[in-house]
Amino acid sequence: MEIAGFSGAVLQPGDEGFETARRIWNGDVDRKPAVIAGCTGPADVLAAVRFARERDLPIAIRGGGHAVAGHAMCDGGLVVDLSAMTGVRVDPLRRTARAQGGCLWRHVDRESQAFGLAVTGGIVTHTGIGGLTLGGGIGHLMRRFGLTVDSLVSCDVVTADGRFLVAGAEEHPDLFWALRGGGGNFGVVTSFEYRLHGLGPTVLAGVLAWPMDEAGAVLRFLRDFVADAPDEVGIMVNLRLAPPLPVYPEELHGRPIVALVVCYAGPVDEGEEVLRPLRTFRTPALDGVAPKPYLAHQAVFDPAFPHGRHYYWKSWKLPPLTDPAIDVLVEHAAAVTSPLSTIGVFTLGGAVARVDDDATAFTGRTAAHDINVVAAWLPDDPKSERHRAWARTAWAALRPFAQGVYVNFLSDEPAQHVQAAYGNRTYARLAALKSEYDPSNVFRFNSNIAPAD
Ligand SMILES: Cc1cc2nc3c(=O)[nH]c(=O)nc-3n(C[C@H](O)[C@H](O)[C@H](O)COP(=O)(O)OP(=O)(O)OC[C@H]3O[C@@H](n4cnc5c(N)ncnc54)[C@H](O)[C@@H]3O)c2cc1C
Numbered sequence: 169m170e171i172a173g174f175s176g177a178v179l180q181p182g183d184e185g186f187e188t189a190r191r192i193w194n195g196d197v198d199r200k201p202a203v204i205a206g207c208t209g210p211a212d213v214l215a216a217v218r219f220a221r222e223r224d225l226p227i228a229i230r231g232g233g234h235a236v237a238g239h240a241m242c243d244g245g246l247v248v249d250l251s252a253m254t255g256v257r258v259d260p261l262r263r264t265a266r267a268q269g270g271c272l273w274r275h276v277d278r279e280s281q282a283f284g285l286a287v288t289g290g291i292v293t294h295t296g297i298g299g300l301t302l303g304g305g306i307g308h309l310m311r312r313f314g315l316t317v318d319s320l321v322s323c324d325v326v327t328a329d330g331r332f333l334v335a336g337a338e339e340h341p342d343l344f345w346a347l348r349g350g351g352g353n354f355g356v357v358t359s360f361e362y363r364l365h366g367l368g369p370t371v372l373a374g375v376l377a378w379p380m381d382e383a384g385a386v387l388r389f390l391r392d393f394v395a396d397a398p399d400e401v402g403i404m405v406n407l408r409l410a411p412p413l414p415v416y417p418e419e420l421h422g423r424p425i426v427a428l429v430v431c432y433a434g435p436v437d438e439g440e441e442v443l444r445p446l447r448t449f450r451t452p453a454l455d456g457v458a459p460k461p462y463l464a465h466q467a468v469f470d471p472a473f474p475h476g477r478h479y480y481w482k483s484w485k486l487p488p489l490t491d492p493a494i495d496v497l498v499e500h501a502a503a504v505t506s507p508l509s510t511i512g513v514f515t516l517g518g519a520v521a522r523v524d525d526d527a528t529a530f531t532g533r534t535a536a537h538d539i540n541v542v543a544a545w546l547p548d549d550p551k552s553e554r555h556r557a558w559a560r561t562a563w564a565a566l567r568p569f570a571q572g573v574y575v576n577f578l579s580d581e582p583a584q585h586v587q588a589a590y591g592n593r594t595y596a597r598l599a600a601l602k603s604e605y606d607p608s609n610v611f612r613f614n615s616n617i618a619p620a621d
Pocket of ligand 1: 236289351
């Protein structure tokens with residue numbers, strides 16, 4: 169098959185490389201597109217979108233391929249595959265980075281840190297900047313520098329009707345608003361321009377861990393600690409069986425633990441002072457907090473979430489943790505059915521909460537936490553249903569405490585869940601913009617926003 173004006177690799181079923189190209193992070197997803205168009209730049213993206221439109225082929229966009237629901241692939245359609253578009257150019261004078269739409273976080277972090285700069289990115293380096301940014305973007309640095317979208321300066325976008333637009337505060341500001349939280353609904357972003365911030369390259373960061381039977385006390389301490397912690401404190405909780413990774417001492421491997429993953433986004437000596445109470449309020453089984461390159465901290469959890477395992481997750485945003493919410497979290501973490509599953513609790517607040525909720529399409533900035541119940545198992549595990557049921561049960565038990573949900577942590581959910589994630593007002597504004605920029609819902613393999621009537 170030939171795509172007019174296309175210079176990248178075009179793959180169809182049966183072609184060498186097709187089977188590899190259709191694989192994404194979640195091994196549970198098995199979709200077979202008619203064509204995978206491996207784009208090398210915006211010209212290829214324009215050609216691929218026009219080609220698909222002329223043939224009425226549905227279009228999926230593949231960034232880093234991490235969406236748990238498998239939105240990067242579709243059955244029978246055309247995939248605009250951006251995974252070869254990983255160029256990054258940092259301008260150290262203006263403190264900006266221009267990153268192509270198929271970059272992973274490791275590409276952006278590496279180039280930015282060469283100049284002692286950074287932007288809030290995901291906590292696993294093989295996650296794509298595309299989906300993560302377009303959904304909002306939470307990570308270790310967010311309390312200091314805001315969500316990823318709060319540092320977004322502009323996007324280059326190929327729209328459903330085959331136009332190339334630059335969206336920013338001055339040009340197409342409505343589209344720019346929608347791209348900051350509205351996901352891949354509005355076009356193919358061929359590059360993102362970020363404002364960068366001074367960081368490191370050495371930060372005080374690492375993992376503190378206690379046995380799971382201390383989880384209640386740890387979470388209660390955390391609640392009080394974060395209530396008035398400075399913005400520099402990035403902190404998340406991990407409840408799981410300690411994996412056999414170098415970050416955990418061997419005696420903890422396989423044992424249920426509560427871990428705090430901390431990153432102080434400021435001077436190391438200041439961080440030593442601020443983080444001391446966390447490290448001393450009760451003796452941890454592991455204190456891995458030490459000065460280290462930010463790049464090393466970013467990569468610490470890469471091996472815990474490898475490509476090809478089967479994953480299923482359910483999520484909520486939560487207000488500050490109450491005692492009953494902590495009890496529910498701990499109870500369900502202790503009932504985990506797979507050594508690969510985990511409950512992660514991000515801590516928001518700080519700079520995230522200071523941006524007006526209407527400033528971007530990301531909804532729910534006043535939530536204190538984002539929790540993700542991640543069920544994971546090996547492809548040949550016969551108990552997959554048990555692992556899914558564990559995630560669903562924990563999620564249902566947390567519902568009474570919920571304060572919305574982060575779109576990037578949604579699974580393949582019914583339309584009303586997507587609508588609820590945005591709330592009525594933001595969803596209505598997104599739907600109106602969808603009908604302007606993509607009235608036929610060409611880009612629908614995402615947490616979909618249906619065009620307004
Ligand atoms: C291991 C792991 C760790 C994670 N950690 C974090 C985290 O720390 N913080 C956080 O906020 N989220 C995190 N996430 C969630 C993550 O934000 C979403 O999974 C996100 O969709 C990943 O983006 P992607 O480009 O890799 O995925 P893809 O599956 O390629 O894309 C996701 C969606 O975005 C669209 N899309 C992707 N790129 C583009 C583009 N350039 N233009 C237009 N549309 C595009 C796709 O069509 C699809 O609908 C994590 C996910 C995983 C699997």
